[in-house]
Amino acid sequence: MKNAGTIVIVVVVGFVAFFGFPFYYNIGKANEAPKLKFDTPAILEWEKVNGKKECVEPKEFMRGEHMQMLNQWRDSVVRNADRVYVNSQGRSFTMSFQNTCMNCHSNKKDFCDKCHNYLGVKPYCWGCHIAPKEKQS
Amino acid sequence: MKILLPLFAVVALVVIAFVGVQANLQAFFGIVIPYAAVAIFIIGFIVRVFRWGSSPVPFRIPTTAGQMKSFAPWIKQNKIDNPSSRLGVFARMALEVLVFRSLFRNTKTELHDGPKLVYGSEKFLWLAGLAFHWSFLIIFVRHFRFFMQDVPTVIQIMESLDSFLQIGAPLLYLTDVVLVGAVTFLFLRRVVMPQIKFISLPADYFPLFLILGIALSGILMRYFTKVHIVGVKELVMGLLSFSPVIPAGIGSVFYIHLFLVSALLIYFPLSKLMHMGGVFLSPTRNMANNSREVRHINPWNYPVHVHTYQEYEDEFREKMKKAGLPVEKE
Numbered sequence: 001m002k003n004a005g006t007i008v009i010v011v012v013v014g015f016v017a018f019f020g021f022p023f024y025y026n027i028g029k030a031n032e033a034p035k036l037k038f039d040t041p042a043i044l045e046w047e048k049v050n051g052k053k054e055c056v057e058p059k060e061f062m063r064g065e066h067m068q069m070l071n072q073w074r075d076s077v078v079r080n081a082d083r084v085y086v087n088s089q090g091r092s093f094t095m096s097f098q099n100t101c102m103n104c105h106s107n108k109k110d111f112c113d114k115c116h117n118y119l120g121v122k123p124y125c126w127g128c129h130i131a132p133k134e135k136q137s
Numbered sequence: 138m139k140i141l142l143p144l145f146a147v148v149a150l151v152v153i154a155f156v157g158v159q160a161n162l163q164a165f166f167g168i169v170i171p172y173a174a175v176a177i178f179i180i181g182f183i184v185r186v187f188r189w190g191s192s193p194v195p196f197r198i199p200t201t202a203g204q205m206k207s208f209a210p211w212i213k214q215n216k217i218d219n220p221s222s223r224l225g226v227f228a229r230m231a232l233e234v235l236v237f238r239s240l241f242r243n244t245k246t247e248l249h250d251g252p253k254l255v256y257g258s259e260k261f262l263w264l265a266g267l268a269f270h271w272s273f274l275i276i277f278v279r280h281f282r283f284f285m286q287d288v289p290t291v292i293q294i295m296e297s298l299d300s301f302l303q304i305g306a307p308l309l310y311l312t313d314v315v316l317v318g319a320v321t322f323l324f325l326r327r328v329v330m331p332q333i334k335f336i337s338l339p340a341d342y343f344p345l346f347l348i349l350g351i352a353l354s355g356i357l358m359r360y361f362t363k364v365h366i367v368g369v370k371e372l373v374m375g376l377l378s379f380s381p382v383i384p385a386g387i388g389s390v391f392y393i394h395l396f397l398v399s400a401l402l403i404y405f406p407l408s409k410l411m412h413m414g415g416v417f418l419s420p421t422r423n424m425a426n427n428s429r430e431v432r433h434i435n436p437w438n439y440p441v442h443v444h445t446y447q448e449y450e451d452e453f454r455e456k457m458k459k460a461g462l463p464v465e466k467e
Contacts, residue, residue, distance in 0.1 A: 004190030011186050011414065015179060022284035022377050029286040031374045033367055033384070060386075064363025067306035115367055120288030121307075122297065 034114035040135050042104045056087050056100075067123070070097060097129055106135040140328070143343035147350050147397075154396035158389040166392045167372055168381040174399035181406025182414060189418045195435040197428045200421045202242075206429075221427045233422055237267055262326065269319035272312035273348075275299060276355075279312075283373050305360070313356055320349050344410055347401055354394040364388035 038053055047053050055062050057069070073095040076082045085093045094100050105111045108131045116123060157166050203215025220226045232238040245259040279296055282288045300308035324345045327337045358364045368384035369391055375382040404410065417423065450457070450464055457464050 004187050007190035007418070008183055008187050011183060015182075019179075022281060025289075026284075026286050026374070026377060031286065031371070031378050031380070033371045063365065071306040117288075119366060119370060120282035120293050120296065122293065124303065 034118045036114055037107055037110040040104060040106045042106060042135075046104065055104075056085065056091075056093050058088075061088075070101075070125070073097065097125070098132070102129075102132045106132050108132070109134055139337060139339050140342050143339045143346050146343060147346040150347075150397055150400050151350065151354075151393050154393040155389055157396075158392045163383045163387075163392065164381075166396055167383050168376065170399045171376060171395060174402040178402040178405055182411070185406050185411050186414045186418070189415065193436065194420045194424075195437075196433050197424050197426055198420055199424045199426045201426055205426055208429075220425050221430065222425060226423060226425050230417070230423055234416055237263055237270075239422075240266060261322070265319045265322040265326070268315050269323060272316040272319065275312045276310075276316060276352075279310075283370050284377060286374065307359055309360075313352070313359075316352050317349070317356070320345055320352065324349070340408060344401075344404070344408065347397060347404070351394060351397045351401065354390055354397060358388075358390050358394060362388070362390055364391045 043053055057065075062069075073085065074097075076085075077095050083095045085095045087093065102108075112123075115121070154166055199219075201219045203218030204212060205219045206214040206221040214221065216222075216225045217228050217232065220229050229238075240263040241260070243259045243262055245257050247255045247257065249255055275295065279292065279299065281292050282296065285292070296310075299310045299312050302309065302311065324342070327333050327341060327345075365384070365387045368387045371382060371384045372387065401410075405413075447465075450466065454464055454466070
């Protein structure tokens with residue numbers, strides 16, 4: 001049973017079919033990172049009043065930890081009825097996904113969905129919350 | 138020392154990647170090493186398989202773990218454990234590869250007072266091995282969401298099933314827990330059981346530590362110290378489209394993870410991890426036991442000149458008659 005040729009062909013075909021899948025799946029698709037939009041009326045209004053665009057915490061923190069923060073806010077509001085969030089600069093915010101987060105980021109399609117779709121993440125926020133009407137400037 | 142050496146090797150790999158990222162060698166650890174590792178993995182894998190494939194296997198040497206096909210029709214053949222057809226071999230191989238059937242028959246030996254030798258069933262190695270391999274496969278396929286521009290629905294379904302308990306945020310993957318648990322068990326087994334510890338080599342511990350390191354760095358990235366995940370996907374997509382980019386601010390844990398994965402890919406074709414390809418080429422598993430039905434002739438047999446009795450008699454007939462020996466043909 002000397003059939004090295006056949007076996008190598010099978011292995012190569014297997015490699016190409018399985019490991020090569022991302023290669024030919026991506027052919028013809030632009031490799032573009034998502035670009036988020038921060039130009040909703042509420043954000044522009046905040047910028048006018050405060051001089052800069054800012055979130056409840058610094059950008060880098062929000063990028064990595066927003067899901068944990070939303071979980072903490074949920075637990076705090078639902079279990080402890082505590083709706084006051086004091087951020088790292090000592091500023092207070094109302095803990096509310098719908099009225100605080102989505103008030104500024106009222107552009108789910110150009111904000112939330114951008115990265116989530118890019119990475120195939122399906123957060124279950126929208127299982128309970130209603131996505132607000134898209135507002136863009 | 139057999140345990141500490143591979144542990145230090147893995148720690149050294151982590152330190153190398155960490156120091157490299159601090160020294161701004163992101164392009165080296167994010168582009169050069171992954172490309173080299175994948176090339177070594179693919180070429181090495183093919184070379185190893187080619188060598189196995191070109192070694193001659195002239196005769197049927199399957200392990201016969203059941204009744205062989207008999208010419209007596211009332212004896213029932215065990216078609217999977219002693220296959221005589223290609224279909225039987227396929228079933229046997231599929232069960233071996235997918236559910237580790239031969240490991241299921243694993244036994245343990247114990248010496249009790251008396252002295253009494255006791256054999257017993259030992260299923261934990263099979264269970265941990267199965268849990269480990271399957272969760273590793275699921276985790277690998279799940280990673281395809283970082284390799285594809287529009288994540289296919291299959292991958293998304295797989296991911297939502299893996300995280301269906303919806304614990305914490307980001308959602309806890311069950312396979313993460315199972316993999317770490319199984320690898321820890323496979324490691325502890327080598328340390329706790331004296332017989333297994335005695336035969337374990339650094340080459341047994343190194344892959345365990347390496348895979349544990351990969352799993353822990355991945356878990357660290359997902360649940361604890363976050364990395365810039367959009368940047369990670371940009372980097373990976375750059376590699377896959379052969380136009381590599383290094384986005385800023387990804388975080389060193391990612392480079393450590395990537396370097397450990399690269400180390401695994403390079404180590405793969407050089408080590409016992411090649412059982413991934415080797416399991417398909419085990420001659421004791423992948424052959425039909427049909428030695429009674431088919432004559433298997435050794436392909437490199439030297440052509441032996443045979444002198445048959447008829448030829449012998451033709452040559453010596455007269456002399457045999459004279460000596461009074463019986464002949465077949467007058």
